[in-house]
Amino acid sequence: MDEHGSATTGPAEPMDGAAEATEVFLAHRNLLFTVAYEMLGSAADAEDALQETWLRWMKVDRRQVRDQRAYLVRVTTRRALDRLRTMRRLKEDYVGPWLPEPLLTAPDVAEDVELAESVSMALMLVLETLSPTERAVFVLREVFGISHEEIAAAVGKSSAAVRQIAHRARRHVDARKPREAVSPSQVRAVLESFRRALESRDLQGLLDVLAPQVVLVSDGGGVKQAVPRPITGAGKVAHMIVNGLGKAQIALTSEPTVVNGNPALLLRMDGEIDGVIAARVEHARITGLYYVRNPHKLTRIAAETPLTLR
Structure with missing residues (x-):
């Protein structure tokens, strides 16, 4: 029996056995990735955990595995847990605030309330604590x-x-998580008001859509400029946004997207992707703004990442 009490390693299987093992792994891959990502908040580290799970899966004597799905989830959890402990040490040296890596997801993910909440930027930040x-x-x-x-x-x-x-x-x-259930359509409406105020540098428009105690967290990772620590308060956040984007020569555009199963904005500066803004909305106002600018965390916004809880 292995470390999980489920299976033991054995001799290499013939090609048809390897093909069947590959088919089983691929059938559960989206689930395993979602497990690892929710634990780690990093797609790159989640992929590494899955690679280690795959290598373990191909070596194990699968005839001893009673429940393939449960076994794969256990191994993935172990690998992700090891990485999570290492990441906690690395985050101590991270430049500025750390935000989860945003994932472009299919619009219908937002309709799966349970899934969308579990991967939302707001909840992922709570999990960091x-x-x-x-x-x-x-x-x-x-x-x-x-x-x-x-x-x-x-x-x-x-x-x-x-x-x-x-x-x-x-x-x-x-x-610590939001107490009010907010529909995707409500979030989109609030973000649209924020988008209009953002692009026009409308200070009053920003103040109207931001909650009094809104918190802005910006992640540049030392690669791009970002606020060194969270900013709290509608006035401070609105002025920081207007002043930070006040250079007339910078053409700022934003477009609605779906990130981590929730409505978000993709920002471009002079046509180049600058970052992703996710929001926490309560009582029709933004209580949390999460701005990911670190380019190393923007590799998953060009193509959809499939997520599932099953």
Whole structure:
């Protein structure tokens, strides 16, 4: 039996066995990527975790695997958890605020309320405040509905410990996530008002759409200029936006898009992609603005990334 108590490695299979294994892996790939991405907030690291899962899957004696989906999720979780612990150390040296890597997603993802909420920039930022194990347990239990017993096998804890961790993580997230359910159409309407004010540098228009205690977080990663720390308050945020974009020679355009299953804006400066803005909307106003400018995090906005909870 392997580290997960599910299977052991064995001799190489004939080509037809390898082809069948590939088919099984590909059938679950979108799910595995979604698991890894929600744990890591990085598509590149999620892909690395999947590559490691694939290598493990091709070496294991699959005749010993009782539940292929559960086994693949366990291995992916293990790999992602290892990476998450390493990433926490790397983020300590990250220049400026860190935001999750935005993913261009199909418009219909926004209609899947459960999926869209789970990958929203707002919730992903809340997940950043959890410990690696708490985040893994929360994602597996609350998002994917995996049993405490299966999670215990994935994170190396007892079922009783997992139940306690899940309760603690859920309470932590519930205290910080948006309380109001907002439809995609409502978010689009608010973002359209923000877009018009943004492109026209309309200070009053920005103040009208921003909540009094709005928070702006900008991620440039030391590659592009960004605010060094979050800015709080409608006045400060609006003035920073107007002053920052006040150079008349810069042609600013923005276009609606769907990022992480939620309405967002793709910004261009003089025709070149500058970044992605995601928003947290409550009571018809923006309470959170998340501006990703780091070019290393903008590689997934040209083509849709398929996500699924099943």
